[in-house]
Amino acid sequence: MIAEILIFILTTLVAFAFYSYYKNQNVFKSKDMKFLPGFPMFGNIIKSSFGKNHMFYDLDRVYRAFPGESYVGYVEGFVPLYLIRDPSIIRLITVKDFDHFVDHRRFATDDLFNESLFMMTGEKWRHMRSTLSPAFTGSKMRKMVPFMCQTSQNIVEHLKETEGQNINVGELIRRYTNDVIASTAFGIEVNSVKDQKNRFYEYGQKIINFSSVQKAKIFLSVIFPKSGFQIFPKDSLDFFKHIVTSTMEYREKNNVERPDMIQLLMEASKGTLDGPTEDKSDTVGFATTELTAVKPKGEVQKWSTDQLAAQAFIFFLAGFDSTASVLVMAFHELALNPEVQETLYQEVREHHEKHGTVTYDGVPTLKYLDGVLNETLRKWPPTLILDRVCQKPYTLPPPREGGKPYTVKEGEVIFNFVNSLHMDEKYYPEPEKFKPERFSDENKQNIKLSAFIPFGSGPRSCIASRFAILELKVLLYYVSLNFILQKCEKTRDPIELTPGEFQVRCIGGSWVKFQARK
Structure with a gap:
């Protein structure tokens, strides 16, 4: 009986993970936003999640997949995130329009x-x-x-x-x-x-x-x-x-x-x-x-x-x-x-x-x-990244010339790249040196x-x-x-x-x- 219940719970969780993943991908597609297909629940960091490489290499793969985009879509767990590639947009979010993105997301219950x-x-x-x-x-x-x-x-x-x-x-x-x-x-x-x-x-x-x-x-x-x-x-x-x-x-x-x-x-x-x-x-x-x-x-x-x-x-x-x-x-x-x-x-x-x-x-x-x-x-x-939670709706400029602007909703999360930005040849020639x-x-x-x-x-x-x-x-x-x-x-x-x-x-x-x- 216990085994049957566990199998049911696991099956339901897996089914929900796949449902959420493809639902969120469809959101990106409807907004004409680029994204790199990953794996349900793990997104694009499945390799680092299972100890195959460091998380930086997983995130950097997403960053380098779309060199012409200012930001891209990303599914983590059951929710969509937005990865910001463009330094000028990062500055808007963190400085000029800071009041829209004041908080970090919370992920632990330790009081201290x-x-x-x-x-x-x-x-x-x-x-x-x-x-x-x-x-x-x-x-x-x-x-x-x-x-x-x-x-x-x-x-x-x-x-x-x-x-x-x-x-x-x-x-x-x-x-x-x-x-x-x-x-x-x-x-x-x-x-x-x-x-x-x-x-x-x-x-x-x-x-x-x-x-x-x-x-x-x-x-x-x-x-x-x-x-x-x-x-x-x-x-x-x-x-x-x-x-x-x-x-x-x-x-x-x-x-x-x-x-x-x-x-x-x-x-x-x-x-x-x-x-x-x-x-x-x-x-x-x-x-x-x-x-x-x-x-x-x-x-x-x-x-x-x-x-x-x-x-x-x-x-x-x-x-x-x-x-x-x-x-x-x-x-x-x-x-x-x-x-x-x-x-x-x-x-x-x-x-x-x-x-x-x-x-x-x-x-x-x-x-x-x-x-x-x-x-x-x-x-x-x-x-590796700077996370921010949206406090009030904010419209991002189009991700590319001719693209559509996207409005980030209250409660949605964005990631600002750090390491990948620092290692981009566009800003630092011969970045490995x-x-x-x-x-x-x-x-x-x-x-x-x-x-x-x-x-x-x-x-x-x-x-x-x-x-x-x-x-x-x-x-x-x-x-x-x-x-x-x-x-x-x-x-x-x-x-x-x-x-x-x-x-x-x-x-x-x-x-x-x-x-x-x-």
């Missing part, structure tokens, strides 16, 4: 995740963004550079002790980003290269290393948005929540202040966080996003301790893994491109001889370092608006881009100053992404040999 700035929606998001923006201005980030320098020195000392060994850069760099976030956000001094089993790092690993069950939950949450799956391990979420709440209570009781994220969150909760929200001239690199002013309606909300803990958690999540993946790829590329590495070393050495260290004010003067980082962000941005010169002062002005969006675009862009860029550049500075990065027998050339993943990681890891400079 859903209460974060990344997942908040509507007016609640506007209030939180407005509250937190002063925390990420240059004046606040300036105070965090010394923490980054100290953590970088820990990495340098560790690499000197392991000189000549083949190093899995991914694991090493995640220890660096872990320690930077622990110090600058949570006020905890950690040296993960010495204390390999510290709880902060262990819980972080549990969050970002998705098991097969977690990946299945994410897939099912996307297919069935109201399924109510929890994605992250509860004990890890409780650990980070406890750190924030207990630290706030201790500092409040003992009148303790420290220039870190928890301090800024405490000031935000009291409405005493001062500083401008707009600081357009103060950038730490070409990729810095503007802290666009967002004006909420009504009185400023009061935030609970749990809601503030959620902001610290998303800050950790983005800083621990996304930032780490960029650094890993930067070191991998430097090992594959010794001429780039030598040019970077000469710039860093000259700066160090003059100033003795790297500072917040010194970071923008390192032009080639900025180019190296930007080129890494171009080739290997940690975000690692060429920091693309971002020289003479060349970067020729880059089309919204054709370089590693931190997103518009009011919903990454609020912590300054912090991320500083964290990336400081370690690149000190490692380049002290070591020659060399290929070893385990170094993959060219880099290929791990099948079955949506995180940006090289197959088999990024292995590099660090040779101390004399």
Whole structure:
């Protein structure tokens, strides 16, 4: 009896999947919108869903199938989506007509995740963004550079002790980003290269290393948005929540202040966080996003301790893994491109001889370092797509000359391409080559608006881009100053992404040999 019921349910689900798939395809056909036939429920990412290749390659296949189209149709699960290819339309959606596409889609029920700035929606998001923006201005980030320098020195000392060994850069760099976030956000001094089993790092690993069950939950949450799956391990979420709440209570009781994220969150909760929200001239690199002013309606909300803990958690999540993946790829590329590495070393050495260290004010003067980082962000941005949910009907321009405009309905989802856009020959000749010169002062002005969006675009862009860029550049500075990065027998050339993943990681890891400079 049970077997018969299961067979009936499975048959019904499969039949509904095929029905929905062809129904949505007919919608695209009736609108004269191009689409690439895929597979019911899995759409065009069936290969990556079953571990045959990385999701980027599946999405890139869709992007490259229609070079003359501004956007194309795509079926994910049981609903139609719209993949935007044209940078000018991406800019319309994310900047000029942002009010039509304010929110990300929600796909998990974890309270700490859903209460974060990344997942908040509507007016609640506007209030939180407005509250937190002063925390990420240059004046606040300036105070965090010394923490980054100290953590970088820990990495340098560790690499000197392991000189000549083949190093899995991914694991090493995640220890660096872990320690930077622990110090600058949570006020905890950690040296993960010495204390390999510290709880902060262990819980972080549990969050970002998705098991097969977690990946299945994410897939099912996307297919069935109201399924109510929890994605992250509860004990890890409780650990980070406890750190924030207990630290706030201790500092409040003992009148303790420290220039870190928890301090800024405490000031935000009291409405005493001062500083401008707009600081357009103060950038730490070409990729810095503007802290666009967002004006909420009504009185400023009061935030609970749990809601503030959620902001610290998303800050950790983005800083621990996304930032780490960029650094890993930067070191991998430097090992594959010794001429780039030598040019970077000469710039860093000259700066160090003059100033003795790297500072917040010194970071923008390192032009080639900025180019190296930007080129890494171009080739290997940690975000494959930028999703947006339509809040009110919006008419897209025709997908091609002579085509029909299409009105996106309330509740429908669009995807803005990132990786594929960054790898398009139309915008970046010889995109597979690692060429920091693309971002020289003479060349970067020729880059089309919204054709370089590693931190997103518009009011919903990454609020912590300054912090991320500083964290990336400081370690690149000190490692380049002290070591020659060399290929070893385990170094993959060219880099290929791990099948079955949506995180940006090289197959088999990024292995590099660090040779101390004399």
